[in-house]
Amino acid sequence: MGPIVADKPAIDIELKAPAGDWRDARVEFRKGTFSNASLPKDLIPLGLPNPRKWQPTDLDWQLPRDWQRILLEGMRERLARYRSFRLFMDVCVRCGACADKCHFYLGSGDPKNMPFARAELVRSVYRRYFTTSGRLFGKLAGARELTEDVVKEWFYYFYQCTECRRCSIYCPFGIDTAEITMIVRELLSLIGVSTHWVTEPAANCYRVGNHLGIAPHAFKDGLDFARDELRDITGLDIEIPINRKGAEVLFVMPSADYFATPHYYTLLGYMMLFKEIGLDFTVSAYASEGGNFGLFHSNDLMKRLNAKIYAEAKRLGVKWILGGECGHMWRVLHQYMDTMNGPADFLEVPVSPLTGTRFENAVSTKMVHICEFTADLLYHEKIKLDRTRNDAYIVTYHDSCNPARAMGLLEEPRYVLERSCNHFHEMPAKTIREYTFCCGSGAGLGNDENMEMRLRGGFPRANAVRHVRAEHGVNLLACICAIDKATLPTLMDYWVPGVQVAGVHELLGNALVMRGEKERVTNVRGEPLAKGGAADG
Amino acid sequence: MKALAAAAALVAALAIAGALAGAVPGGAAAVTVVLPYVAFCTLLGGLTWQVWRWAQTPVPYRIPTTCGQQRSLPWIRTAPIDNPDNGIMAAIRVVIEALTFRSLLRNSRARVGAGRLEFSEARLLWLASLVLHWSLLVIVLRHLRFVFLPTPFFVPTLDAVDGFLRIGAPPLLITDVLVLAALLYLLGRRVATPMLRYMSLFTDYFALLLLLGIALSGMAMRYVAPVNLVSVKEFALALVALHPLVPAAPSMLLLVHLMLVSTLAIYLPFSKLVHFGGVFLSPTRNLANNSRRVRHINPWNHAVPTHTYAEWEAEYAEKMKLAGLPVDGADRGG
Numbered sequence: 001m002g003p004i005v006a007d008k009p010a011i012d013i014e015l016k017a018p019a020g021d022w023r024d025a026r027v028e029f030r031k032g033t034f035s036n037a038s039l040p041k042d043l044i045p046l047g048l049p050n051p052r053k054w055q056p057t058d059l060d061w062q063l064p065r066d067w068q069r070i071l072l073e074g075m076r077e078r079l080a081r082y083r084s085f086r087l088f089m090d091v092c093v094r095c096g097a098c099a100d101k102c103h104f105y106l107g108s109g110d111p112k113n114m115p116f117a118r119a120e121l122v123r124s125v126y127r128r129y130f131t132t133s134g135r136l137f138g139k140l141a142g143a144r145e146l147t148e149d150v151v152k153e154w155f156y157y158f159y160q161c162t163e164c165r166r167c168s169i170y171c172p173f174g175i176d177t178a179e180i181t182m183i184v185r186e187l188l189s190l191i192g193v194s195t196h197w198v199t200e201p202a203a204n205c206y207r208v209g210n211h212l213g214i215a216p217h218a219f220k221d222g223l224d225f226a227r228d229e230l231r232d233i234t235g236l237d238i239e240i241p242i243n244r245k246g247a248e249v250l251f252v253m254p255s256a257d258y259f260a261t262p263h264y265y266t267l268l269g270y271m272m273l274f275k276e277i278g279l280d281f282t283v284s285a286y287a288s289e290g291g292n293f294g295l296f297h298s299n300d301l302m303k304r305l306n307a308k309i310y311a312e313a314k315r316l317g318v319k320w321i322l323g324g325e326c327g328h329m330w331r332v333l334h335q336y337m338d339t340m341n342g343p344a345d346f347l348e349v350p351v352s353p354l355t356g357t358r359f360e361n362a363v364s365t366k367m368v369h370i371c372e373f374t375a376d377l378l379y380h381e382k383i384k385l386d387r388t389r390n391d392a393y394i395v396t397y398h399d400s401c402n403p404a405r406a407m408g409l410l411e412e413p414r415y416v417l418e419r420s421c422n423h424f425h426e427m428p429a430k431t432i433r434e435y436t437f438c439c440g441s442g443a444g445l446g447n448d449e450n451m452e453m454r455l456r457g458g459f460p461r462a463n464a465v466r467h468v469r470a471e472h473g474v475n476l477l478a479c480i481c482a483i484d485k486a487t488l489p490t491l492m493d494y495w496v497p498g499v500q501v502a503g504v505h506e507l508l509g510n511a512l513v514m515r516g517e518k519e520r521v522t523n524v525r526g527e528p529l530a531k532g533g534a535a536d537g
Numbered sequence: 538m539k540a541l542a543a544a545a546a547l548v549a550a551l552a553i554a555g556a557l558a559g560a561v562p563g564g565a566a567a568v569t570v571v572l573p574y575v576a577f578c579t580l581l582g583g584l585t586w587q588v589w590r591w592a593q594t595p596v597p598y599r600i601p602t603t604c605g606q607q608r609s610l611p612w613i614r615t616a617p618i619d620n621p622d623n624g625i626m627a628a629i630r631v632v633i634e635a636l637t638f639r640s641l642l643r644n645s646r647a648r649v650g651a652g653r654l655e656f657s658e659a660r661l662l663w664l665a666s667l668v669l670h671w672s673l674l675v676i677v678l679r680h681l682r683f684v685f686l687p688t689p690f691f692v693p694t695l696d697a698v699d700g701f702l703r704i705g706a707p708p709l710l711i712t713d714v715l716v717l718a719a720l721l722y723l724l725g726r727r728v729a730t731p732m733l734r735y736m737s738l739f740t741d742y743f744a745l746l747l748l749l750g751i752a753l754s755g756m757a758m759r760y761v762a763p764v765n766l767v768s769v770k771e772f773a774l775a776l777v778a779l780h781p782l783v784p785a786a787p788s789m790l791l792l793v794h795l796m797l798v799s800t801l802a803i804y805l806p807f808s809k810l811v812h813f814g815g816v817f818l819s820p821t822r823n824l825a826n827n828s829r830r831v832r833h834i835n836p837w838n839h840a841v842p843t844h845t846y847a848e849w850e851a852e853y854a855e856k857m858k859l860a861g862l863p864v865d866g867a868d869r870g871g
Contacts, residue, residue, distance in 0.1 A: 017734060022735060080594060081594070083594040083818065084600065084821070086591060087594075087818055090809075090811060091819075092809065092815075094733070097641055099732060100647040106649065111736065117736050120736060131807075133808075141739070142740060169643065170640055170641070170644060171640060172640045172641050174602060174640070174816075175819070176602060206844050207849075215853060216857050216860065216862055217860035220862060243862055244863070245863070285853075285862065304843050308844075308846075333829075335600055338828060339833045340838065343832055359609070361608055361829055362829040364829060364830055365828070365832075369609075372610060375613075379610065379612060405603055406601075407826070408604075408606050409609070412609060415613075430656045433605075434603065460647075460654050463653060
């Protein structure tokens with residue numbers, strides 16, 4: 001496993017098991033394969049324990065003196081609070097069906113990246129301290145002591161899991177490594193072991209409102225800039241209202257949509273759509289982040305960040321909430337928000353003002369996914385699309401992990417895509433929909449210092465894209481996730497050069513025929529529109 | 538391989554202890570009467586305790602893993618079982634999983650070669666597991682002939698179907714062959730797959746070898762050194778009636794069989810063999826994916842500190858006013 005060199009992909013999965021015993025916890029923190037540690041400046045405002053300056057490569061991690069007691073107490077608490085955790089510690093039979101389903105295992109060949117092995121790292125400690133057989137028979141019962149080396153090993157491997165849940169669909173007992181990873185990260189955070197790439201955005205989001213810490217006036221500048229660009233592209237004045245009380249809909253998007261590319265083109269797409277249908281909406285500067293890096297740290301932090309969305313909907317007096325394209329954001333909105341911060345009894349059941357469709361699937365949470373909303377508009381023919389405007393693109397679609405395996409939002413984005421472009425080809429069946437492969441950078445791993453592991457973890461996804469590029473000449477990978485948009489371009493550049501990454505609503509924005517618009521000469525990226533279109537095939 | 542050796546040694550030691558029990562004063566009584574009672578009580582008590590422990594642990598969040606299209610817009614075709622929208626469909630999902638091991642059926646094999654990742658079908662694990670569990674069920678049901686008088690009506694039918702090959706006398710039972718084949722495959726796979734061997738624990742081998750020992754000793758009593766079925770039934774009926782009789786000259790094979798079965802019963806509730814709990818109680822599988830339609834309640838949903846709008850605005854109000862953004866300031870004063 002040499003380091004990856006730019007011109008020579010060095011993926012070689014060794015199928016020989018390494019010598020020695022897996023219970024040996026020592027890991028080597030090799031550059032490129034781990035994330036940097038959290039900084040006090042982020043932990044202190046969040047009130048998180050043990051703020052200090054340290055790095056995973058340090059010999060001494062400066063853990064609190066009673067770190068072991070804290071971890072075991074934390075485990076005891078969570079075993080009593082989460083049936084998932086208790087059950088997943090008890091029932092694994094190590095059949096290994098999950099092993100080659102993990103993108104990190106496939107990309108690294110490291111046996112501890114097999115999902116059941118990853119879980120075994122904590123299960124062994126569970127046995128030692130929480131089961132009679134483990135206490136009595138120790139190693140024979142698969143138990144091991146909780147040492148500082150084990151803490152380091154947990155940090156390494158549970159920040160080498162993107163909580164994508166792919167292993168879980170193959171498990172006969174539904175054991176969900178994402179759930180185990182979430183709980184172990186939560187445990188580690190109790191002794192101040194977490195990563196900078198997770199806690200900095202979380203701290204910014206908590207205090208300022210979004211991951212990058214863009215203050216409200218700068219947020220407005222960013223959106224004003226989009227307004228200018230939209231005028232250039234469409235000739236129309238498209239206002240983006242901020243903190244407007246009494247709007248019908250609060251629109252929440254991941255902040256990357258207004259500060260990063262290619263996300264930004266998706267923002268342009270949303271705004272063109274809202275203008276065309278005359279949606280009465282507002283965005284919020286206080287809840288200017290749909291993403292939730294708390295999910296990658298602890299359930300409490302997830303809840304603290306998420307609380308803003310309902311609070312702001314209530315303050316602004318909107319009727320319901322619409323959410324943009326973002327994978328883990330939708331995991332939180334779909335599976336956690338209502339339970340954590342509901343009930344949303346101050347809101348109304350979402351009804352599309354154009355089609356009259358009542359979103360029955362969101363009657364309690366009162367939040368609708370933009371793809372559900374747009375698919376409904378298209379089905380009722382409320383908007384007109386000129387798909388030839390996307391003829392330069394030969395498109396494939398990457399299902400983001402969370403909308404696929406924690407929602408089942410599979411057809412809606414495809415419905416929008418297939419009506420927005422002429423050339424659309426699916427990747428192989430075992431790599432899309434519920435079988436989709438992660439981008440390799442989710443759950444807070446998308447930082448530059450972790451680049452080698454990201455490229456390894458993203459290899460299975462890239463491999464499938466390479467397949468459709470060879471077969472159909474695919475040059476655009478569409479997706480509905482902010483982390484995908486941030487990290488897939490790097491992955492594509494490395495493994496499948498020549499493939500760009502775009503949001504579904506970017507393609508929709510290109511194709512959208514707007515009343516009163518000038519003749520489009522460029523797409524939302526400012527690239528001239530292809531005349532005649534690309535050849536399909 | 539140390540784990541495998543230790544497990545094999547323990548199963549062998551148990552079998553030998555069983556075999557020799559008849560030669561020790563009181564040994565036969567211990568293995569044929571005391572041990573079965575202890576084992577039965579442990580099995581029942583242990584399983585009850587395990588299930589109670591899981592069932593009373595709350596499920597704070599609704600976290601099903603969805604394997605198909607959700608129910609959203611009425612004109613989109615959904616996957617009602619793989620992405621259940623209500624409790625009934627979720628229950629059907631669980632039952633299908635329990636009866637057919639559907640998730641294992643998804644299994645595929647990924648291989649990297651020449652910088653490419655390739656997938657192939659891999660259904661053997663599914664087949665072996667399914668065969669093992671169904672065969673074990675049939676075998677357990679067949680054993681009911683020993684503990685009920687009259688013999689339950691379905692047992693002779695089961696025997697007839699099971700012996701449909703009509704090879705030998707007594708006829709070879711197909712489940713006997715299948716259970717052996719499945720156990721040997723699972724054992725062989727565990728030993729032959731480097732990564733699996735690397736991670737395998739004592740318990741992984743012990744469970745398989747114990748079952749193998751039970752199957753072999755049982756089959757030996759049928760095909761190799763037949764025992765007197767009438768006396769075995771008398772013994773078993775007496776045991777069930779709580780008037781135990783120690784068999785006068787118990788077959789060595791019967792002692793080994795009882796020893797291993799009792800060990801399994803005692804071991805089961807406290808080992809990975811309780812994995813059936815995962816099929817029925819796993820929140821990723823037994824919950825409906827309707828969390829936006831029906832609010833899920835977390836019984837311990839505790840309060841957390843938040844950064845309120847008022848606190849936030851207090852920090853940015855001046856800049857917001859300059860940028861022309863609306864502020865609530867006046868409301869706060871009131």
